[in-house]
Amino acid sequence: MHKFKVLVINPGSTSTKVACYIGNALEAEENLTHSADSLAAYAEIMDQFPLRLDAVMSFMGNNEVAAGLDAVVGRGGLLRPSEGGTYAVNEAMVADLRQGLQGQHASNLGGLLAKAIADPLGLPSFIVDPVAVDEFEPVARIAGHPLLERKSLSHALSMKAVARRAANELNIAYADSRFVVAHLGGGISVGPMVGGRVIDVNNANEMGPFSPERTGGLPSGDLAALCFSGQYTAKEMKRQLNGQGGMVAYLGTTDAREAYRLAETGDAKAELVMHAMAYQIAKEIGAMATVLKGRVDAVVLTGGLAHADRMCNTIAGYVGFIAPMIVYRGEDEMLALAEGACRVLASEEEVREY
Numbered sequence: 001m002h003k004f005k006v007l008v009i010n011p012g013s014t015s016t017k018v019a020c021y022i023g024n025a026l027e028a029e030e031n032l033t034h035s036a037d038s039l040a041a042y043a044e045i046m047d048q049f050p051l052r053l054d055a056v057m058s059f060m061g062n063n064e065v066a067a068g069l070d071a072v073v074g075r076g077g078l079l080r081p082s083e084g085g086t087y088a089v090n091e092a093m094v095a096d097l098r099q100g101l102q103g104q105h106a107s108n109l110g111g112l113l114a115k116a117i118a119d120p121l122g123l124p125s126f127i128v129d130p131v132a133v134d135e136f137e138p139v140a141r142i143a144g145h146p147l148l149e150r151k152s153l154s155h156a157l158s159m160k161a162v163a164r165r166a167a168n169e170l171n172i173a174y175a176d177s178r179f180v181v182a183h184l185g186g187g188i189s190v191g192p193m194v195g196g197r198v199i200d201v202n203n204a205n206e207m208g209p210f211s212p213e214r215t216g217g218l219p220s221g222d223l224a225a226l227c228f229s230g231q232y233t234a235k236e237m238k239r240q241l242n243g244q245g246g247m248v249a250y251l252g253t254t255d256a257r258e259a260y261r262l263a264e265t266g267d268a269k270a271e272l273v274m275h276a277m278a279y280q281i282a283k284e285i286g287a288m289a290t291v292l293k294g295r296v297d298a299v300v301l302t303g304g305l306a307h308a309d310r311m312c313n314t315i316a317g318y319v320g321f322i323a324p325m326i327v328y329r330g331e332d333e334m335l336a337l338a339e340g341a342c343r344v345l346a347s348e349e350e351v352r353e354y
Contacts, residue, residue, distance in 0.1 A: 002346040004070040008337045009056060009113045011075060011106040014039065016052050016113075018059045021338035028063040029334070032056070045104045052109055053116055060117070072118040073341040074110030075333070076130020078102035081152060084133045084160055084197065085352040086340040089115040089125040093354040102132060102153070126351070128340030129157040133198060140200040140291075154191060154201040155183035155303070161336035162302045162328045163193050169326065170297060178297050180288045180322070182281060182315075184305035185331065186213050186254065190284040192291040200291050202284060205242050209280035212254040212305070215245030216280065247273060256308050278311050282318035289322045296323035303331055 003023045010017040014036070019029035032055040034048070042048045060066055076087070077097050087093065089111045097108045111127045118125035133156035143150045159181040167177040175195045182190040188211040191201035202208025202216075210216040218241075227237055240249075248254045250273045251262065262270035289296050299319055305311050306329045316325050343349040 002342055004342050004345045005068050006338045006341045006345075007060070007065055007069060007072045007114075007117065008334050008341075009072065009074045009110055009117075010333055010337065011052060011109040011113065013106050016055055016109075017334060018056055019334045019338070020063060020065045021335070021342075023342065024335060024339060026335075028059075028065065030059050032059060045106055045108065046098055046100075048106075049109060049112060049116075053113055056113060056117065066121060069121065069123060070345055071124045071126060071341045072114040072121075073126040073128060073337045074112070074114035075107045075337065076127035076132070076157070077108030077110060078105050078153075079130050079132045079354070081132055081134030082130070082354065083135055083352070084129045084156055086126050086128045086344045086349060087130075087352045087354050089118075089127060090354055093127075096354075107131065124345075124351075126341050126344065128337050129160050131156060133160075135197040135199055137199050150207075151203055152198070152201055153203045153205065154189040154198060155185065155187070155204065156189075156198055157333055157336050158183045158185075158302055158331055159189060159191060159193065159198060160196060161332065161339070162300050163196055165328060166298055166300050166326050172297055178292050178295055179300050180285050180292065180296055180298075181300045181302070182285055183331075184281065184301060184303035184311070185211070186304075187211050188214075188216070188281060188284075188303075188305075190281065190288055192288040194292070200288060208284050210246035210277060212247045212256060213243055213245065215241050215249070247277060256305055256311065260308060260310055274311070275314060278314035279318065281311075282315045285315070285319045286322065289319075294322070298323050299325045300328065301325065302328040306330065 005022050008019045014034055016032045020027045079096050080101055097111050114125040131153050134152040136152050141150050163179050163181055164174055167174040179193045181193055187204035188209050189201055189204045191198040207217045251259050259270050259274050263274055306327050312327050344351045
């Protein structure tokens with residue numbers, strides 16, 4: 001890999017991850033935490049921009065990052081549906097990030113912070129494979145009622161990064177690869193990928209397997225009845241589905257390690273719930289394998305839950321007949337962002353305009 005020096009910024013709900021890479025070698029990194037009290041002073045996520053910018057600038061000064069820097073790359077936010085790739089941060093993107101086109105999320109600050117740091121230095125700023133990557137075939141958009149449409153919102157950054165890694169490991173050209181990739185984290189995305197394109201995927205906030213904190217797909221009739229039962233406001237109901245659903249609703253924890261510890265002490269409920277989560281992930285992988293008509297080079301697992309051997313082994317027991325399974329434990333989003341910027345800087349990939 002070319003030895004470009006890149007600053008990477010990945011804002012989360014209560015922290016901002018920052019790192020400096022030279023090529024794929026990590027030079028410095030820090031998880032800049034923001035206290036609940038400091039964040040409570042801001043009514044909207046966008047209002048947090050000065051706080052986070054100051055924190056990133058302090059990191060840069062402490063680590064002498066600016067010297068020799070070639071580019072700044074931020075996590076992509078909830079933008080308009082777009083194809084995957086590395087995008088230059090332009091004024092149209094800035095406007096949509098500020099507006100929160102598909103919702104307000106801390107990741108919307110990634111491109112804004114990248115541009116704010118890069119512009120005064122005369123450097124390019126990028127985002128890579130935002131969650132709004134949309135490479136669906138038309139047939140994948142049909143939901144079952146014309147008032148509703150399936151939308152592509154996924155962990156595209158992670159999924160595309162491990163697909164590249166798997167293609168290299170299997171000595172397959174990325175452009176010819178056929179994978180089912182499952183990102184297993186706080187939310188779960190499972191998608192069939194052809195030549196690096198995510199041609200279908202469950203929206204991790206609304207569909208597919210339940211996860212440590214999200215319900216995934218639910219029985220629609222019972223859900224409609226619960227929504228109109230008068231027990232919950234719309235805001236409370238959304239929290240039940242995303243944040244207070246899934247494993248935490250059953251077991252009171254979002255930590256799979258704790259859940260498996262409970263199961264190993266003989267807790268039958270924990271055993272059943274963890275098996276059910278793996279079972280639902282496996283079912284989704286099977287469904288997505290049909291999109292590829294069974295021609296699958298590998299099933300690829302990644303994300304935080306991939307650290308759990310029991311989870312991976314249970315999934316493998318269900319899907320082993322489809323294709324070999326490759327596991328990349330944890331999330332390496334920071335490196336994936338740096339690599340996306342480097343591919344553009346090296347002219348290995350054309351920069352996209354939003």
